[in-house]
Amino acid sequence: MADITVAEPFPIFAVANKYILYDINTVTYIRRVHHICGVLIGNIPQAAQQNVFSGIPLELIPEEARLLVERGSAYIVDDVASHRRGLTDLSAAERIAFVSVLEKQGLEAALAQKRKADKKREKHFEKAGGKARKRGPDREDTELESASASYAVSRAASVVPNDSDVQPLCITPTTSYPPLSAPKPTTALLPPASPSYDLFAHLHSKDYFLSPGLRFGCQYLAYPGDPLRFHSHFLANGVAWDQEISLLNIVAGGRLGTGVKKGYLVGGKDDSRDEVRVFCFEWAAM
Incomplete structure (x- = not known):
């Protein structure tokens, strides 16, 4: 299967101060090309507590969204305003086309x-026929079984509906375009830069995959490759260059990192040199 390419810049939708991607092609594209993983937040309504098999949409942390915008690969769109404007500006012909596209998708899903x-039914009949042949025909009931089998097959064939009788399913699209026109790029919106953004951008430029590090008590987890293939190497925290760091925090971070077979990494931007410097701690006491 060929890799799907997404036209850049692509929209990132801002919803209640969160940055969301709805298109699965865009989600896979930024992971493959830009090393941006995000967090899948789509859950089943009946099982809201599950988080193992989450699906789209994908939520980006502000640092990920800002990095993509600064690279020129994406732009921020106000989701609510854009969606409302797109629906109200639809002409009658566009509304008809919108409904017809949904009906076509629903019919394809129903077919x-x-x-x-049908395939499941055929396998069931083949399995039942194989068992009958394995048992062997009884001399007295051969004609009766043959007649019953032919009747069952003819009845099953009459029950199976034709393609023309299939009713289309109701489809809820995950994206508003197509058929709605894609929102136009704008540079007016830019995710705010957190104090740790410089460290995030620095590690990303070194080809690290980064994810939120709350479960290990840090800001980011740094992976040498895709998190599906590698364990994280560092527990990363971004600080200001002149910020004082408690010695107890360094000891606790070093012990935690060593205990989970990772390094405790602290970094920030040195404004005098206009560069980001990082320091890694390990617990070496006996």
Whole structure:
């Protein structure tokens, strides 16, 4: 299967101070090309507590969104305003086209569901026929079984609906475009830069994959490759260059990092040199 390419710049939707991606192609594209993973937040309504098989949409932390915007690969869109404006500006012809696209997608989904059910039914009949052949025919009931089998097959064939009788399913699209026109790029919106953004951008420029580090008590987890293939190497915290750091925090971070087989990394931007410097701590006491 060929890798899907997404046209840049692509929109990142701002919803209640969160940065969201709805398109699965964009989600896979930024992970493959830009080493941006984000966090999948789509859950099943009946099982809201589950977080193992979460799906789209993908939430980006502000640092990830800002990095993509600064690279020129993405732009920020006010999701609510853009969606409302796109729907109110639709002409009658565009509304008809919108409904027809949804009906077409629903019909394709219904036909796919029907084909799956037909294959399942065929496998069931083949399995039942194989068991009957394995048992061998009884001399007295051969004609009766043959008649019953032919009747069952004819009845099953009459029950199976034709493609023209299939009712389209109701489809809820995950994106508003197409058929709505894509929002135009704008540079007016830019995610705010946190004090640790310089460290985030520095580690990302070194080809590290970064993810939120709350579960280990840090700001970021730094991976040498895709998190699906590698364990994280560093627990990273960004600080200002002149910020005082408690010695107890350094000891606690070093012990925690060593205990989970990672390094405790602290870094910040040195304004006098206009560069980011990082320091790694390990607990070496016996």
